Amino acid sequence: MNKYLQIYQELSRQIEEGKLRPGETLPSEHALSKSYGVSRETVRKALNLLSEHGYIQKIKGKGSVVLDLSRFEFPVSGLVSFKELAKKMKGTVETVVHELTKVPADRFLAQQLNTEEGDRIWKVVRTRVIDGEAIILDKDFLRANLVPELPVDRCRDSIYEYVEDDLGLAISFAKKEVVAEKPSAEDRRLLSLAGFDTVIVVKNHVYLEDACLFQYTESRHRPDKFRFVDFARRNR
Amino acid sequence: MNKYLQIYQELSRQIEEGKLRPGETLPSEHALSKSYGVSRETVRKALNLLSEHGYIQKIKGKGSVVLDLSRFEFPVSGLVSFKELAKKMKGTVETVVHELTKVPADRFLAQQLNTEEGDRIWKVVRTRVIDGEAIILDKDFLRANLVPELPVDRCRDSIYEYVEDDLGLAISFAKKEVVAEKPSAEDRRLLSLAGFDTVIVVKNHVYLEDACLFQYTESRHRPDKFRFVDFARRNR
DNA sequence: GAGTGGTCTAGACCACAAC
DNA sequence: TTGTGGTCTAGACCACTCC
Numbered sequence: 001m002n003k004y005l006q007i008y009q010e011l012s013r014q015i016e017e018g019k020l021r022p023g024e025t026l027p028s029e030h031a032l033s034k035s036y037g038v039s040r041e042t043v044r045k046a047l048n049l050l051s052e053h054g055y056i057q058k059i060k061g062k063g064s065v066v067l068d069l070s071r072f073e074f075p076v077s078g079l080v081s082f083k084e085l086a087k088k089m090k091g092t093v094e095t096v097v098h099e100l101t102k103v104p105a106d107r108f109l110a111q112q113l114n115t116e117e118g119d120r121i122w123k124v125v126r127t128r129v130i131d132g133e134a135i136i137l138d139k140d141f142l143r144a145n146l147v148p149e150l151p152v153d154r155c156r157d158s159i160y161e162y163v164e165d166d167l168g169l170a171i172s173f174a175k176k177e178v179v180a181e182k183p184s185a186e187d188r189r190l191l192s193l194a195g196f197d198t199v200i201v202v203k204n205h206v207y208l209e210d211a212c213l214f215q216y217t218e219s220r221h222r223p224d225k226f227r228f229v230d231f232a233r234r235n236r
Numbered sequence: 237m238n239k240y241l242q243i244y245q246e247l248s249r250q251i252e253e254g255k256l257r258p259g260e261t262l263p264s265e266h267a268l269s270k271s272y273g274v275s276r277e278t279v280r281k282a283l284n285l286l287s288e289h290g291y292i293q294k295i296k297g298k299g300s301v302v303l304d305l306s307r308f309e310f311p312v313s314g315l316v317s318f319k320e321l322a323k324k325m326k327g328t329v330e331t332v333v334h335e336l337t338k339v340p341a342d343r344f345l346a347q348q349l350n351t352e353e354g355d356r357i358w359k360v361v362r363t364r365v366i367d368g369e370a371i372i373l374d375k376d377f378l379r380a381n382l383v384p385e386l387p388v389d390r391c392r393d394s395i396y397e398y399v400e401d402d403l404g405l406a407i408s409f410a411k412k413e414v415v416a417e418k419p420s421a422e423d424r425r426l427l428s429l430a431g432f433d434t435v436i437v438v439k440n441h442v443y444l445e446d447a448c449l450f451q452y453t454e455s456r457h458r459p460d461k462f463r464f465v466d467f468a469r470r471n472r
Numbered sequence: 473g474a475g476t477g478g479t480c481t482a483g484a485c486c487a488c489a490a491c
Numbered sequence: 492t493t494g495t496g497g498t499c500t501a502g503a504c505c506a507c508t509c510c
Contacts, residue, residue, distance in 0.1 A: 264476060265476080280477085283477095294477065294478090295476085295477080296476075296477050296478070297477065298476065
């Protein structure tokens with residue numbers, strides 16, 4: 001494992017466990033590089049990671065101050081699978097697979113997936129049922145040339161995990177878009193909408209490590225259960 | 237100006253202008269460091285910025301591939317003022333100031349702003365009127381001890397600009413939360429809701445460079461005009 | 473084997489904060 | 492003046508891709 005990742009993980013754990021408290025200052029970069037026996041640049045890589053993830057704020061001439069994570073629990077922004085989210089939730093969570101088929105790409109899908117009309121596409125429709133209510137409708141479209149098989153029990157678990165662990169494809173980044181829409185007939189059929197006339201739609205374009213687009217996903221949420229958290233640093 | 241920022245800006249401009257096309261590979265880090273007359277680590281800082289902002293994807297053993305920005309126009313995630321957004325929009329944009337007062341913090345505000353009940357707080361209520369329709373209701377709360385004056389004409393323009401340029405306070409980062417809510421009476425009074433029974437609320441906690449919390453903002457959007465774009469890299 | 477990006481080092485000088 | 496983080500250098504070795 002990398003040195004700077006080890007240092008990052010050790011420090012972030014200490015912050016999460018409260019051994020380093022909000023408002024406290026970390027040891028200086030010089031001191032950390034001495035105590036870990038690494039160069040200062042390596043310490044700086046670890047501290048920059050902490051800063052990007054909202055653990056600390058570096059202040060020139062002063063030091064690195066531990067931030068208060070508790071206000072927003074955990075910055076869940078970025079690429080997090082539903083399975084990882086579900087682990088942190090209380091209540092019963094269940095995934096129902098409504099459709100799992102290979103379809104030819106229509107014009108919309110061909111455009112979203114950057115492929116040709118008629119190319120074979122996996123279509124997966126699932127609902128996430130929380131405490132007996134269907135809260136999220138997930139519609140996944142995956143390029144079938146990269147995913148020959150897609151077992152239904154893996155869809156009930158986590159497609160990400162299957163793709164990464166079993167197929168060895170490395171997911172690298174995603175472009176997300178959050179909008180509100182009127183519920184479609186499908187939304188009304190599959191979601192427990194409880195009278196709401198809006199769904200929050202998270203549209204996701206997922207790319208592999210070689211920058212190849214391979215998945216388009218729409219997560220359609222009942223509005224009262226939707227929550228999106230982000231941590232943004234100022235671009236200077 | 238920093239060397240790595242100059243290189244970042246030059247390369248990002250070339251990508252935006254299409255001089256470097258999606259799918260093309262940048263010159264290697266070695267070649268760039270030679271042509272810019274800087275060390276390789278400096279080039280790498282510039283390339284890492286490009287990567288974080290979604291311009292390129294670095295692929296080990298191969299090179300840095302230019303990504304397709306057009307699909308999602310510009311990654312608007314992060315800290316962007318409404319004024320900056322408005323510049324990119326077509327149509328007429330106007331800001332109406334409904335309230336600009338100093339109030340004592342109630343319990344909710346004291347908690348949001350991490351201060352004491354009764355502390356003086358600037359309260360600013362504005363609507364963003366786009367093509368004649370009030371689309372966004374912005375409620376801003378600023379700690380008055382850091383902002384002695386708040387001219388109404390600066391509120392019509394940009395509070396961020398006033399705080400940064402005139403007061404010399406450096407905004408550093410924000411924690412954002414996006415949720416959907418039922419419209420309040422105030423929403424119904426000040427927004428052109430056009431029959432929608434939901435508003436999208438972006439809650440923002442804004443911090444200064446010394447990690448001091450100084451502003452809490454709620455941006456309440458009419459759902460059909462709301463759009464949030466994010467670019468997320470996988471945490472490994 | 474040649475070329476790529478990823479990590480790491482041991483220095484250097486700077487701007488800024490605190491005393 | 493001392494200590495902090497910010498930038499930058501000129502090397503080194505590694506893992507990976509491609510031929």
